[in-house]
Amino acid sequence: MSEAPHGNPIKTPGQLIAAVVAGFAVPIVIIILLAYYVDNTTRTGAGTDELAPDEVAHRIAPIAQVSVHDANAPRVYKTGEQVFQAVCSACHASGTAGAPKFGNSGDWAPRIAQGFDTLWHTALAGKGAMPPRGGTSPDDYSDYEIGLAVAYMANRGGANFQDPPKPAASAAQSASGAAAASAPAAAGAETNAQTTAAMAAIASIPQAASAPAGGAAGQSADASQAGKALYQQVCQACHAAGILGAPKFGNKNDWAPRLKDPMDTVYNYALHGKGQMPPKGGSTASDADVKAAVDYMVSSVK
The missing domain is CATH 1.10.760.10 (Cytochrome c-like domain)
Structure with a gap:
């Protein structure tokens, strides 16, 4: 029984040289490629963008940012x-x-x-x-x-509603602001006192005036009387003297720009608030009584 002869894959001096060169060259090439890959993916410091001014500024920038707006600039409304x-x-x-x-x-x-x-x-x-x-x-x-x-x-969703009327800058507020800037110090102090008193009156309305307003409506079914009662208990805190930009009771010039809008819009301002006026003037009166108060004030300029 004979054994198969064992053959040597390297049979010539040229094959031996090629094998030796490949045995050294291939591992070296692999090591160089790995080093280049690792160097490009993990290196930091010199030779990278890590110390560039923009990169440094980005890393040390505070989390919070301050945005300054011009309070006198016209407001740009979102759609x-x-x-x-x-x-x-x-x-x-x-x-x-x-x-x-x-x-x-x-x-x-x-x-x-x-x-x-x-x-x-x-x-x-x-x-x-x-x-x-x-x-x-x-x-x-x-x-x-x-x-x-x-x-x-x-x-x-299927409606055909019109957009609400766009708020207009109050000419009365602008005029009063200009007058206040040129008025004597005594007049300015008096205006500030009136404003403070009006704000205090508004703040006290929910506790002091909500119950009487409902009572007045219960005592009389006459809408005009209910509107007058609510005006005297709530609205006159600002409208009697035209404080905080409110159109002054009986002043046609103050009311004219407001009455250019439909009455539903005027009612809406009274019900939901506008500017410094809180919804329903800060009271808990019914919608009907608030509308009656608006009608009462509008009737004073007709």
Whole structure:
């Protein structure tokens, strides 16, 4: 029984030299490639961008940033779509927490039936799981911008609401501000005293005036009498003297720019607040009594 002969793969001097060279060259090439890869992926310090001025500034920049705005610059309002994307879409895009889903006419139909003013008020005051103003503050988005978002969503759900009227700069406030700047110090002090008194009166209204307002409405079914009573108990704190930019009672010039808007808009301002005036003047009177008070003040300039 014979064994198979064992063959040597290297049979010539040239094959031997090639094998020796390959045995040294291949590992060296592999080591060089690995070193180059590691050097390019992990190196820091000299020879990299880590110490470039922009990179250093980015690393040491504070987390909080201060944004300075010109208080006298005209305000640029967001569109309804922009407010929706920034605030409302968190729930309304998918119908989370019972929110009517954006673009779903079935979800929006019962809301649309309530009317725009009711939807606007609900967005401002909050309802169910939705916080007031969608969790924002008046400094973030004005009542007008919230109204634009409400109209935008409702119209995509089948409504045909008009956008709320855009707030106009108060000519009366501008004039009073210019007068205050040029008035004597004594007059300025008197104005400040009146303003302080008005703010104190507004702050005390919910405790002192809410009950009498309801009582006056109960004593008389006459809307004009209820409106007069609410004016005397609540509204005159500012409207009697035209404090805080409020149109002065009986002053046609103050009321003229307000009455250019439809009465529903004027009612809406009284119900939901405008500028420094809180909703319902800070009282808990009924909507009907608040509208009656507006009618009473408007009748004084006709």
